[in-house]
Amino acid sequence: MNKTTLLSILSLCIGCIISSISHADSAITLIGVGSCAKQDRPQPLLDKASARKPDVFVYLGDNIYGDTENMEELKAKYETLGSKPEYQRLNNSTRIIATWDDHDFGANDSGREYPKKEESKEIFLDFFNEPADSLRRTHSGVYTVYEFGPKRKRVQIILLDLRTFRSRLVRSRTKPDIPHAGPYLPNDSIKAVLMGEEQWSWLEQQLKRPAKIRLIGSSVQFAAEFHGWESWANFPKERERFIKLISDTQAEGVILMSGDMHYGELSKMTKNVPYPLYDFTSSGINQEWKHPMQNIHRLGETEFREHIGWIEIDWKRKNTTVRMSLETHDGLSHVNHTVELRELKASQKR
Secondary structure, eight states: OOHHHHHHHHHHHHHHHHHHHHHHHSOOOEEEEEOOOOTTSOOTHHHHHHHHOOSEEEEOSOSSOOOOSOHHHHHHHHHHHHTOHHHHHHHHHSEEEEOOOHHHHTSTTOOTTOTTHHHHHHHHHHHTTOOTTOGGGTSSSOOEEEEESOGGGOEEEEEOOSSTTOOOOEEOSSOOSSTTOOSEEOOOOTTOOSSOHHHHHHHHHHHTSOOSEEEEEESSOSSSOOOSSSSGGGSHHHHHHHHHHHHHHTOOSEEEEEOOSSSEEEEEEOSSSSSOEEEEEOOOSSOOOOOOOOOTTEEEEEEOSOEEEEEEEETTSSSOEEEEEEEETTEEEEEEEEEEGGGSSTTOOO
16 A cells, blocks of 8 residues: 555545544534324325434334334334335434334333333334444433533433333223323322433433533423323322422423324423423324313414424524424424523523
8 A cells, every 4th residue: 555545544534533523513403303103104204304304303202103012023013114215214314313102112001011121122222223332222221312512502312211110000990070081190109100210310410411402302291281191290209300300400401302192282381390391292203183182381282283393403593592393294383482592591580
């Protein structure tokens, strides 16, 4: 190998390294969000997502409907999703990250009692291209964190696991007096578990890390009031603990992202929280449910049509803004709200 060739190779390698560092340190501005997609049905909204080339696309759960203890069957359902041209186009145009909910975890409304959670986890991680040496493969559950951008524009994306450690839900003997209510009741027991101590400890450490915006992926709704279906409202002490943890760690910039409901909406909690807590629900890549549940925290209307979500960050403004919106097959949804980042600090007066 002559000197000129060697210098060319070294130059190329250095260029690759610099490019990689630059990409890692670049501020991100567009995040796609979606959940609830039947793998055996078309998913044309993924083409809308890939066309915009987001910095990252977040799957919030029910990414497939597995619902089985047969791992070969579960793997085949992931392969059905992976073989879709629209999924492949999304995968080729942006980085995909994911957590799971009950149907891709393995069974409807299931928690730690599901007997195949470890086997299911490996299939999930393999499908979403988790590196073989990832720390995510060394602990129970699939919770994880990603950090993007330089310190002054750092975005944390924290993905929780609300299945692996969760206690059984408490069923009601009679349905609550709520239209279209589900069969479950709030569990006030101090033994009721949603996240598990290991995950709580991990989350505390993440919230202490420096970040301007923290997008926390919760597969079920956080802010919605009790409606009998799955949500944090079924574990009120866990929800109180989450709010207290944000306050204790003085973590600014928290916005929750949720799925599960087969409709989309935006909720805003303003009482007994360190600052307004937004819960952005994007739930219906190809699933719909026409019955919105009661939600005193809802801003505006509910989106019943199939949709994906967008989180757009405008760092160029004097006061950085975060815009949350849903997009349907027809275009922009009426679920569309912008918040100034300075609102998401504990020092804000309300």
